[in-house]
Amino acid sequence: MSLLLEGVGASPGRALGPVRHISWEIPSIPHTSIATAEVDREIERFHRARAEALARLVELQHETTELLGGFEGKVFESQAWMIEDPDLVAGTEAYIRENLLSAERAFEMQLLEQRVQMMESVHAMVMDRLADLRDVRGNVLSCLLGHPAPGLEMSDDEEPSIVVAHDIAPSVAVRMRPDRVLGMITAAGTRGSHSVLIARSLGIPAVVDVGPQLARIADGCELLVDGKSGRLIVDPTPAEIESHNRALAQLQVRRKILAELAAKPTETVDGVHTVVQANLDQPFEIDEAIRLGAEGVGLLRTEFLVIGHREIPSEEEQFDAYRSVVEAFPGREVTIRTFDIGGDKYPQFMSMKQEDNPYLGWRAIRVCLDEPELFQNQLRAAVRAADHGNVRLLVPLVTSADELIRTREHLESTYGALGKEPGSGGVPVGLMVETPAAVETLDLLAPYVDFVSLGTNDLTQYVLAADRGNPKVAELYDPLHPALIRLYARVVEACEHHHLDLSVCGELSADPIGVAVLLGLGYRKFSVSLSSLAEIRELIRHLSVSDLVALCAGNARCESGEDVRGIVQEYLDRTGALKVGGTVLEG
Numbered sequence: 200m201s202l203l204l205e206g207v208g209a210s211p212g213r214a215l216g217p218v219r220h221i222s223w224e225i226p227s228i229p230h231t232s233i234a235t236a237e238v239d240r241e242i243e244r245f246h247r248a249r250a251e252a253l254a255r256l257v258e259l260q261h262e263t264t265e266l267l268g269g270f271e272g273k274v275f276e277s278q279a280w281m282i283e284d285p286d287l288v289a290g291t292e293a294y295i296r297e298n299l300l301s302a303e304r305a306f307e308m309q310l311l312e313q314r315v316q317m318m319e320s321v322h323a324m325v326m327d328r329l330a331d332l333r334d335v336r337g338n339v340l341s342c343l344l345g346h347p348a349p350g351l352e353m354s355d356d357e358e359p360s361i362v363v364a365h366d367i368a369p370s371v372a373v374r375m376r377p378d379r380v381l382g383m384i385t386a387a388g389t390r391g392s393h394s395v396l397i398a399r400s401l402g403i404p405a406v407v408d409v410g411p412q413l414a415r416i417a418d419g420c421e422l423l424v425d426g427k428s429g430r431l432i433v434d435p436t437p438a439e440i441e442s443h444n445r446a447l448a449q450l451q452v453r454r455k456i457l458a459e460l461a462a463k464p465t466e467t468v469d470g471v472h473t474v475v476q477a478n479l480d481q482p483f484e485i486d487e488a489i490r491l492g493a494e495g496v497g498l499l500r501t502e503f504l505v506i507g508h509r510e511i512p513s514e515e516e517q518f519d520a521y522r523s524v525v526e527a528f529p530g531r532e533v534t535i536r537t538f539d540i541g542g543d544k545y546p547q548f549m550s551m552k553q554e555d556n557p558y559l560g561w562r563a564i565r566v567c568l569d570e571p572e573l574f575q576n577q578l579r580a581a582v583r584a585a586d587h588g589n590v591r592l593l594v595p596l597v598t599s600a601d602e603l604i605r606t607r608e609h610l611e612s613t614y615g616a617l618g619k620e621p622g623s624g625g626v627p628v629g630l631m632v633e634t635p636a637a638v639e640t641l642d643l644l645a646p647y648v649d650f651v652s653l654g655t656n657d658l659t660q661y662v663l664a665a666d667r668g669n670p671k672v673a674e675l676y677d678p679l680h681p682a683l684i685r686l687y688a689r690v691v692e693a694c695e696h697h698h699l700d701l702s703v704c705g706e707l708s709a710d711p712i713g714v715a716v717l718l719g720l721g722y723r724k725f726s727v728s729l730s731s732l733a734e735i736r737e738l739i740r741h742l743s744v745s746d747l748v749a750l751c752a753g754n755a756r757c758e759s760g761e762d763v764r765g766i767v768q769e770y771l772d773r774t775g776a777l778k779v780g781g782t783v784l785e786g
Contacts, residue, residue, distance in 0.1 A: 200434075200436075201432050201433060201434050201435045201436050201439055202415060202432070202433040202434065203430065203431070203432055203433075204409060204412045204415065204416070204430075204431040204433065205409075205412075205429055205430055205431070206384070206406040206407055206408050206409035206410070206412075206429045206431065207389070207390060207406065207407050207408040207429045208390075208406060208425065208426050208427045208428050208429035208430075209388070209389075209390045209392075209395045209398070209399075209405040209406060209407045209426065209429075210383070210395055210398045210399045210403060210404055210405035210426045211404065211426045211427040212382075212402065212403070212404035212426045212427070213404060213423075213424065213425055213426065213443060213446060213447055213450065214361060214381040214382035214404045214422075214423075214424040214426070215381070215421070215422070215424070215435070215440065215443055216358075216359055216360055216361050216381040216382070216421070216422065217358060217360045217361070217419055217420070217421060217422070218360065218361055218363050218384075218416055218417065218418055218419060218420050218421075218422050219360035219361065219362050219363065219418065219419075220362075220363050220364065220418045221362050221363070221364045221367075221371075222364060222365075228301075228303045228304050228307045228340065230300075230304055231300070231301040231303070231304055232299050232300065232301070233295075233299050233300065233301055234299070235299065238295055238296055238299070241295050241300075241301060241302040241305070242292055242295055242296075242302070244302045244343065245291055245292070245295070245302040245305070245306060245343070247342075248302070248339050248342035248343040249282055249283075249288075249339060249342075251342040252282055252335070252338040252339045252342050253279055253282055253283070255338060255342075255348055256275045256278055256279050256282070256338070257279075259275050259370060259373065260272045260273075260274075260275040260276065262373070263275065263373050263397075266373075267373075267397070267400045267401070271373075271396065271397060271400050271483060274369050274373075274393045274396060274397065275369065275370075277328070277331055278331050278334055278335050278338070278369070280510070281331065281332065281335045282335055282338075282339065286313075287309055287310070287313065290309040290312065291305045291306045291308075291309045292305075294308050294309060302343055303340060303343045303344065306339060306340065306343070307336070307340070310332065310335070310336050313332065314329065314332060317329055317332070329366075329387075330366050330367070330368055330369065330387075330388065330393065330394060331368075331369065331393060333366065333368055334368035334369055334370050334371075337368065337370075338370065348370070357379065359378065359379050359380070359381050360379075360381060361380075361381050361382040361383070361384060361422050361424060362375070362380055362382070362383055362384070363384045363385075363413065363416055363418075363422075364384075364385055364386075365385065365386045365387060365413065366385050366386065366387040366388055366394075367383060367385055367388075367394045369393040369394050369397060371394075372393075372394040372397040372398060373397050375397075375398070375401060375403060377401050377402055377403055380401075380403055381403070381404075381424075382403060382404045382405065382406075382422070382424040382426065383398050383403055383404070383405040383406075384405070384406050384407075384409060384413070384416070384422070384424065384431065385405075385406075385407045385408075385409065385413075386408070386409050386410055386411070386412075386413040387407070387408065388407035388408060389408065390407065391480055391481065391503070392407070395407060396481070396483050399483070399487075400483065404424050404425075404426030405426050406424060406425075406426060406429050406430075406431060409431070415433065416431070416433055417433075420433055420434055421433075421434050421435060422435075423435045423439060423440070423443055427730070460492065460736070460737065460740075461490065461491060461492030462492065463492075465494070465736045465739050465740060466739075466740065467718070467739055467740065467742050467743060467744050468740070468741065468742065468743050469743045469744055469745050469746075471718075471723070471744040472723070473718070473724065473725065473739055474494050474495070474702075474723065474724040474725070475492075475493065475494055475724075475725050475726075475727060475732065475735055475736045475739065476493055476494055476495045476496055476497035476531075476532065476534075476702070476724070476725070476726040476727070477493035477495075477496050477497065477726065477727065477728075477729060477732055478496075478497060478498040478500070478704060478726050478727060478728050478729070479496055479498070479499050479500065479524065479729075480500050480503060481503045482520050482523045482524050484729055485523070485524060485527045487729050488729060488732070489527065489528075491729065491732045491733045491736075492732075492733070492736060493528075494531060495528050495532040495533060495534075495589075496524060496528060496531070496532065496533040496534060496726075497532070497534050497652065497702050497704050497724070497725070497726020497727075498534055498536055498593070498652070498704040498726045499521075499524055499534060499535045499536060500536060500539070501517075501520075501535060501536060501537070501538055501539075501577065502538060502539060502540060504516065504517055504520065504538075505538060505540060505573075506540070511572060511573050511576060512576065513576065514576045514579050514580050514583075515580075517576060517577055517580035517581075518579075518580040518583050518584055520580075521533075521535060521580055521584035521590070522583075522584045522587050525584050525585075525587045525588035525589070525590055526587050526588060528588065528589075529588060530588070530589065531588075531589060532589050532591055533588060533589060533590055533591070534590075534591040534592075534593050534629065534652070534704075534726075535581050535584075535590060535591070535592055535593065536593040536594075536595055536631070537563075537564065537567055537574070537577060537592065537593065537594055537595065537606075538563075538566065538567055538573065538574075538577060539562070539563045539595045539596070540562065540563070540566055541557060541560065541561055541562020541563055541565070541566050558657075558660075558666070562596060563595040563596035564594050564595060564596055564597060564602050564606065565596070565602075567606075568602065568605050568606070568609075571609070574609055575609065575612075575613065578592075578609055578610055578613040579613050579616065579617060581626060582610075582613050582614065582617060582619065582625075582626055583617065585626050590626055591626065591627045591628075591629055591649075591650065592610075592626050592627065592628050592629065593629040593630075593631050593652055594606055594628065594629065594630060594631060595631040595633065595654070596631070596633060596634060596657070597630050597631065597632075597634070597637055597644065598634050598636040598637060599636070599640075600640075600643050600644055600647060603628070603630065603644060603647035603648060604647060606628065607628065607647060610625070610626070610628065627649035627650060628647070628648055628649055629648055629649060629650040629651060629652055630644055630647075630648040630650075630651050630652070631651075631652050631653075631654045631704075632651055632652070632653050632654060632658065632690055633653075633654030633655075633656070633657035633658045633661070633705075634657070634658065634661055635658075635661055635662055635686075638658075638686050638689060638690060641689075641690065641693040641694070641697070642693060642696075642697070645693070645697035645699060648699065649699070649700070650699055650700035650701070650702070651690065651694050651699050651700070651701050651702075652701075652702050652704045652726070653687065653690055653701070653702070653703045653704070653705060653722075654704060654705045655678045655683075655687075655703065655705025655706060655707040655708070655713075656678075656705045656706055657705075658678075658683065658686070658705070659676060659678045659680070659683060659705075660676060662680075662682055662683055662686065663675055663676060663677070663680060663682070663683075677759075677760035677761075678705070678707045678710075678713065678760075679707075679712070679713065679716060679760035679763045679764060680759070680760045681757055681758065681759065681760070681763070684716065684720070684751075684757075684763065687716075687717065687720050687722075688720050688721070691720055691721040691722065695721075700724070701722065701723075701724065702722075702724035702725065702726055703717055703722055703724070703725050703726065704725075704726040706728075708725040708726060708727050708735070709727045709728050709730075709731035709735060711734070711735070711738050711771065711776075711777060712763075712764050712767045712768060712771070714735055714738060714739065714742075715738075715742060715747055715750075715767050715770070715771065715776075716747075716751065716763065716767060718739070718742060718744055718747045719744070719747030719748050719749075719750055719751035719752075720751055721748075738776060738777065741774070741775070741776040742774075742776055743774075746770070746774075747770075750766065750767065750770055754766050
């Protein structure tokens, strides 16, 4: 009998094969004391090991760049920063000098301190750095102990398999060969981890965050993997294997359809042109966005540059990242959102006091305006990237005109510092409407912006006073609540009146019912997560704007989001809009 397990789908694709459990952990380090006369020798050993570990990383980065590309190669830069981190170096030396510990033990103790600091954050980007920290541990300790570098060895005579581990370090992931590794399963990790980035680049399906259930996957057993849904079937039945083979065949047909449609415009059945762009978390998602036909980038989240980092990202580092996205979409809009940190997202280089309600506290544009060095680095990088394409700058969590005025003052200063003429021809500045204040005062904010992007996620929780992450009030969090639909309509009216370009970048734009409602309210530009982009483009091609406008107007008195969903779902079912190419679109 088969066993169904579920994790988080991290790298799309399907696989079927035998399981191979892997481990590359360095043995625990004994508590070894040294004599006072040996302190300088141990410190010298530590620095030699650091130098050797850095040399390994340089070689690994070069190999990865040659194999997968420049951005993937940068994965190992963050590990190099960790090894060269002044706090790590000074802390290890202090343990050697003050506690008379061996270099191995001192380094281990200092890494433990850093791990504890990271564990205090629940944000995914910080947790992703834990795998890098473990990789650094294995690299430096293997140098100190004279062991070979951790890796994944698979000979050509071994049967291709699905690798399973608690977590997989980037240095191990980059050694995976797609002809040998059919899939990657981990108990820990997130969709944004460096190991997942590498798996995606290699085309290897991956499921992460399986948790304690990983123990139920025995070595050598047959495993069926769905890297999109996160579903795992241990010892699948013949019927389940046959279903898997049918799904693979359908997937090939679906990919062919999407490839044919990718370059075609996204128009409704009644000839209304729309634009569907991509939400990107990191630059490595560029290729997938292009393959799916994204018409630019409606939201480039920039937090990957700061979360989990111990230093303010340099202008050059940011410029390289922004330019890589801009050059991938020649002539298309690339909307760079200024750092949306705060709430549950704080970099390690910022000293933060505990806030009773961080989502109503110091976050987003409030942080940027109070941290000029952080903000100026980002603005300079964005303005320079604009020399390579169509860059727009999006400001999150705006509640007053003063925040936009001060942002523009920083931008004018940036133009001057770069020797550029301010005013016309500069980088367009946009307002992310995600607070009730922004909706109510759009007429006052309009003179200071060039475009508007509706952020439905935060707007929903602020309007309904319901934290979407709190299971006790999760049923109250509904972006199609009548109050919100009325606000969405008012945003359209205000933008039309003030001649402002308008788009939607919240999760509602990835919901088929939500997109249908937004089209009926007058929205024509959507920015969507990659997992939903192709389906939303194809859905729009099977919708009638005139029908949806009439549907929204005729049901303006709906008393709940459930009522709205029921009416729109009935329309989608009746028209067959959700069925494309013989398969049902996923919302």
